[in-house]
Amino acid sequence: MNKSWRTYLLWFAQEHIEFRFAEIDSLLSLFSIEMRFAQKPNNEPYWIVEFASENDVKLLASRSVSLRNCLELWGHEKDMWKLHEKLKCYPKHLMDPYxxxxxxxxxxxxxxxxxxxxxxKVDKLETFSYLPVQGPVNLKNPDVTLQYIEYYGTVANNPPELPYDVFFGRWVASGLRQLIRKFSLKTRKFIGNTSMDPQLSLLMANQACVKDGDIVLDPFVGSGSLLVAAAEFGGYVFGTDIDYLMLHGRTRPSRITQKRREKDESIRANMRQYNLEHKYLDVLVNDFSVPFWKNDCQFDAIITDPPYGIREATERVGTSKENYTVSEEHLSTHIPAKIEYGISNIYRDLLLFSANHLKVGGRVVCWFPVFREDYNENGLPTHPCLRLIANCEQALSKVTSRRLLTFVKVRQPTEAELDLKHNEITDFREKYFIIREETRKEKRMREAQVREENRLRHERDNTVNA
Incomplete structure (x- = not known):
């Protein structure tokens, strides 16, 4: 059966630009939608694409947080007058239904x-008076919305006199951008110092292809931002973390205006705030480096942001003392000591865990910190049962960034693959503090040099005046 392909304009928000392809590609896979490019995209905030069904466009928009809106594209030219000529030749039978x-x-x-x-804008609008419209104008709630768009590039402080491109089409659907405001950290009940931005949380859940009924785990759950996003898309969510005080809402408040935490602050309270408590399974205090789950326990998706050792400690249960034991009388009140849990070991354990406990076809989505000048894809964590399908960068500073890695499990591991040694990974934390200390020394030297120059200048001025 032949498909009736039509051309559509996908217009994106100008945020997290590098994440667009990964999110859209994940959603196309999730919904088994076929999309093809009518024009190869560059760095513009729009794509010109083709779909076989308008329902596919609406389904894609119903989950995407990168998309602003989608149009059925009736015309695309370099200036308005060429666009008018094109619209006058647009097939009448395609316009008539609207x-x-x-x-x-x-x-x-x-x-x-x-x-x-x-x-x-009204003057531009009136140039479309030739359109064969018959129905009444309704500015608040119309049956059909038509849009004329002029694109002047992405440099807001120096736009050209004339647009680079102009578009005209029928509005089909808007993206899910309203969720970013709904899940704003400003109004959330319980947050921590490293609570994930809601837009990034939603992007991670989309790249993990979370759907209704999925069991989703965050093994470094913190204040649970990723659980909120996964639950919004239908997942049943579970989290673990080694930080007892965080999971019990007893850490120091993250809001400047808040002196002490409220008694009911918790991840469960966040789920209740967004009417998602029915999707909340539980959170447990757990050391991720210690095997905890039964081998036959499997998850549909794992989404997480492991600690980097900068704003949050990288710790596991352990001690540097030899032959250390706890007497039975102190065992009930004993608080285990903790030691450094290096980034290299964290990601080794995360991928080994994913290879063992993800369902085949399931995805693990995680952040990985890098120094931009040292970045090389060969230095990323790997596992033979996991295939890297997306790798997006979020710049943190001139020298550091973090990359959102999306892996899909392609097969079950062998016994040998459950105890693989990891590839060499740069210790981000160690290098970060070395560079920060070097930067501080350089700053102190510059300040000392400026003080000395000012002193010498002051002495010369006094000599001249004398």
Whole structure:
């Protein structure tokens, strides 16, 4: 059966640009949607693509947080007048269903990276008077919304006089950007120092292909931001963390205006706040380096942000003392000592755990810190049962960034593959503090040099005045 492909314009928010492909590709895989590019995308905030069904477009938009909106593209040119000529030749039978006497409409004018007054926008709108519209205008709740868009590039402080591209089409669907505001950390009940930004949390859940009924684990759960995102998309969520005080809401408050935590602050309280408590399984105090789960326990997805040892400690239960034992009388009140849990070991354990406890076809999505000048894909953590399918960078500073890695489990591991040695991974924490100390020394030397120059200048001025 032949498919009737139509052209659509996908317009993205100009945020986390590198994550667009990974998110959209994951959602296409999740929903088994076929999409093809009508024009190869570059760095513009839009894609021109083709779908065989408008329902596929709506389904994609219903989960994407990168997408602002989607249009059925009726015309695309380099200037308005060429666009008008193209629209006048657009097949009438494709327009007619939306231009009936009983169908209300409105036309919106949008400009990207350049501001126009309302009057200027109305003047542009009136040039479309030739469209064969028949129904009434309805600005608040129309049956059909048409959009004219002018694209002036991405440099807001120096836009060109004329647009680079102009588009006209019928609005089909908007993305899920409203969730970013809904899950804002500013209004969330319980947060920590490293609570994940809601947009990134949602992107991670999408890249993990979380769907209704999935069992999702975050083994470094912290304040549970990733659980909120996974639960919103239908997953039943479980978390573990070694930080007893964090999981019990007893750490120092992260908000400057808050002197002490409220009694009911917890991950469960966050789930209750968003009406997601029915998706909450539990969180446990657990040392991830110690085997805890039965071998036949499997998860549909693992999404996590392991600690880097900068703002949160990288610790595991242990002691440097030899032959250390705890007497039976002190055992009930004993608080285990902790030692350094290096980043290299954290990621080795995470991928080994994923190879053992993920379902085949399941995904693990995790952040990995890097120094930008040293970055090499060969230095990323690997496992033969896990295939890296996405690798997106979020810059943190001029010298550091973190990369969102998405792995899919392709097969079950052999016995030997459950105890593999990890490839060599740069110790991010150690190098971070070395560089920070070197930067501080350079700053002190510059300040000392400036003070000395000021002193000499002051002495010369006094000599001249004398």
């Amino acid at each position: 231009f009936q006497p009983n169908i209300s409409f409105k036309i919106e004018v949008e400009t990207f990276c350049r501001h126009f007054t309302q009057k200027q």
